């Protein structure tokens with residue numbers, strides 16, 4: 493917002509109200525970083541339960557992690573979440589929900605920053621430059637707003653050198669060069685471990701067990717094999733794991749036919765269109781499912797639902 497019009501608007505409103513502080517008023521017109529803004533736990537819970545389909549583990553862990561972190565006045569380190577799973581299962585989507593619950597403007601907020609490996613750090617020979625830039629960006633943004641949120645997409649494609657560059661910010665230091673990073677939130681998204689998570693889900697399905705019976709402890713050994721000891725996970729050898737800098741590893745399960753249907757209905761509702769079950773079935777049936785014999789999981793999750801809907 494342009495400062496003159498903000499100032500003018502504030503003047504007009506204060507003339508009418510007479511009691512709101514300049515800061516209160518300013519923050520109604522321009523975005524402010526409210527370090528002590530409380531997290532509305534029930535709103536977050538409702539968002540996750542209503543909008544995120546088929547991810548009972550992610551819903552539970554994200555809620556617990558964020559509520560715990562935001563209610564702690566003196567966290568010892570920033571919150572670091574690592575989200576893993578197959579394509580189109582909701583990792584970016586949930587980051588958007590988290591961002592909106594922390595900063596009302598969500599991904600558009602000046603205090604929420606999204607980095608995509610292949611877009612922002614594409615050239616291996618420029619690692620040194622990227623490291624410097626990233627450190628400057630993070631330092632600058634956290635100095636401006638302690639509760640900044642940083643989302644790193646395609647973490648499995650991120651050069652370990654870049655992860656090393658952000659490592660000092662994730663650690664238990666009180667301050668780094670006069671800036672405290674302890675109230676910031678880092679979210680890493682990756683497909684690493686997705687195939688192994690899928691295999692576990694499939695084992696449950698084949699054993700006739702419900703998806704909702706899958707517990708974190710069923711996936712922890714799987715993730716440790718696929719992510720912590722896997723050269724291609726991005727986190728490997730980055731030291732984040734040895735130093736326990738990642739607080740929560742969050743698995744995303746592959747989506748089934750019924751979840752794709754739910755995504756189609758949600759998208760129709762978001763477009764303000766009445767839900768036509770014929771369209772729901774047509775779009776869901778156009779998706780491809782695996783494994784070949786059982787055809788249970790959508791190979792792109794809900795990812796292409798929006799573009800497919802444009803045909804109807």
Ligand SMILES: Nc1ncnc2c1ncn2[C@@H]1O[C@H](COP(=O)(O)OP(=O)(O)OP(=O)(O)O)[C@@H](O)[C@H]1O
Nearest residue numbers: 543544545578579580581582583584585755794795
């Ligand atoms: N579990 C889900 N519940 C509701 N909607 C979903 C879910 N998963 C995906 N979607 C829908 O599909 C779109 C694409 O999903 P999203 O970008 O979150 O996938 P992703 O897991 O980040 O995939 P990738 O690993 O390929 O980046 C979302 O914007 C959302 O509309």
